[in-house]
Amino acid sequence: MLTKLIPEILAGELLRGLSESLTAKSLCTTEYEGQIKGKGDTITIPKATAVSIYPYLGTINWEDISDDGVDIVINQENAFSAKIKDTDKAKTTFDLANTYLSSGKTGLANVADETIYKTMVLGAHNDNVIPTITLTASNIYDTLILANKKLGLQKVPANAEKFAVLSPEEVALLIQSNIMTRSSDLSDNVVVTGRVGRVLGFDIIESNNVYTEDPDDLTTSDDVHRILPYGVKGATAYADAIPIESVEQIRLQDSFATGIRGLHNFGVKVILPEAVGAIKVDTGVNGNN
Numbered sequence: 001m002l003t004k005l006i007p008e009i010l011a012g013e014l015l016r017g018l019s020e021s022l023t024a025k026s027l028c029t030t031e032y033e034g035q036i037k038g039k040g041d042t043i044t045i046p047k048a049t050a051v052s053i054y055p056y057l058g059t060i061n062w063e064d065i066s067d068d069g070v071d072i073v074i075n076q077e078n079a080f081s082a083k084i085k086d087t088d089k090a091k092t093t094f095d096l097a098n099t100y101l102s103s104g105k106t107g108l109a110n111v112a113d114e115t116i117y118k119t120m121v122l123g124a125h126n127d128n129v130i131p132t133i134t135l136t137a138s139n140i141y142d143t144l145i146l147a148n149k150k151l152g153l154q155k156v157p158a159n160a161e162k163f164a165v166l167s168p169e170e171v172a173l174l175i176q177s178n179i180m181t182r183s184s185d186l187s188d189n190v191v192v193t194g195r196v197g198r199v200l201g202f203d204i205i206e207s208n209n210v211y212t213e214d215p216d217d218l219t220t221s222d223d224v225h226r227i228l229p230y231g232v233k234g235a236t237a238y239a240d241a242i243p244i245e246s247v248e249q250i251r252l253q254d255s256f257a258t259g260i261r262g263l264h265n266f267g268v269k270v271i272l273p274e275a276v277g278a279i280k281v282d283t284g285v286n287g288n289n
Contacts, residue, residue, distance in 0.1 A: 022109050023194035023207045024116035027163050028238035028268070032072070039077045039265045043239055044069035072237050074267040078111050080104035081261035083252060100260050108264045112240070113209035116268050117165060120229035120236055121211055121278035123270030125154065128231075128277030132223055135169075135281055137176040141199070147230045147277055148200050154274040156232055164202040164230040170281070171196055171206045180204060202230065218287025228279040235275035240266035 032043045046069050054061060082100040128150045133143060144164060151162065166174070174180045180197040194205040212226045247262040270276050 022113055022116075023165070023205055023209070024113045024120075025238055026194075027165075027205070027233050028116065028236045029234040029271075030238055032237065032239055038241060039074055041074040041265075041267075043072045043074075043237075043267070045072065045237055045271060070237070070269065070271045072239060072267045072269045074239065074241070074265050076112075076115060076266045076268070077263065078108055079261065079263045080107055081259060083255070083257045083259050086256045086258075101262070104260075104262055108262075110209055112264065112266055113207060114211065115266075116236065116238060117207070117209055117229055118211040119268045120231070120270060120276055121227040123236070123273055124229070124231070124276040124278045125273040128154065128274070130277070130279045132225065132280050132282050134284075135173055135279075137173045140170060140173045141177055141179050143279060144200050144202060144230075147279065148202070150277055151231065151275065156275055158201075160275075161233040162202045162231065163205055163233055164199070164279075165194075165205045165207055165210055165228055167208065167210050167226060167228070168206060169226075170228065171204065174199065174204065212283065215285060215288045220286050220288070222287040224283045224285040224287060225280040226283050228281060229276065230279065231276035232272070235272035236268060236270050238266065238268045240264060 032045060051065065052063055080100075080103075082104070084100065128147075130143065130146060130150070133139070135143060147164065148162070151160075152158070156162075174197070180199050194207055195203050196206045197204045210226060210228055213224050215224050218224060242262065242264055249258060249260045252259050
């Protein structure tokens with residue numbers, strides 16, 4: 001079976017589905033994304049300089065403030081396309097169009113997650129990067145203590161909403177260490193996609209999409225790192241769009257089949273590097289060159 005899909009509805013469902021699937025998006029500020037329409041758009045986010053505090057002695061000292069903005073360029077563009085043969089439609093009562101749409105949504109979400117997490121770790125302040133470490137159940141808590149300390153030294157408020165993104169391997173270590181408050185035990189009602197618990201004020205987010213260095217980019221003497229982002233929610237900005245005209249169900253002219261396709265445009269940038277950090281985990285693998 002093949003249900004006729006309306007582009008406006010399809011684009012809205014795809015974008016909503018992406019938002020629900022992305023673990024990284026919930027860690028970003030997204031307040032500006034309604035301003036974009038497609039690839040090549042630029043969003044300027046105001047970035048006011050912190051004001052100086054001085055003792056008031058009866059005179060007001062007016063300070064000139066720089067309001068230089070930070071530009072986010074919508075430079076990421078990913079697509080999916082699937083051909084549904086007439087013979088395949090005849091074999092099933094399932095809605096194949098929605099099945100492929102769901103698959104496309106998952107694939108686009110994974111790529112966006114990977115890009116956001118990579119942008120975070122590469123855009124983190126140098127002082128917030130924890131150098132190569134082999135994580136174990138015995139030292140993972142101390143590593144998070146160090147991450148928390150680094151944010152504190154950057155004058156990140158103690159009550160800021162903090163996160164740490166771990167792969168399933170590190171989450172397993174936390175569980176073994178028995179120091180994580182599980183999400184099911186948290187009394188707050190905040191729902192964060194991928195959250196599995198809390199440690200030291202960090203929301204612990206589990207994801208398979210954290211950035212791992214490509215062995216082909218490294219020499220045989222280099223360690224391959226899995227780089228875990230941590231920091232404060234909102235320190236990275238993200239904006240995306242599904243152009244209505246790019247999501248469609250069409251009859252293919254060169255075969256007896258119907259095509260369904262979609263396009264996802266987005267941009268991401270670290271806007272507060274001092275509030276973002278990275279933990280470089282030794283994977284036990286070396287480069288290939």
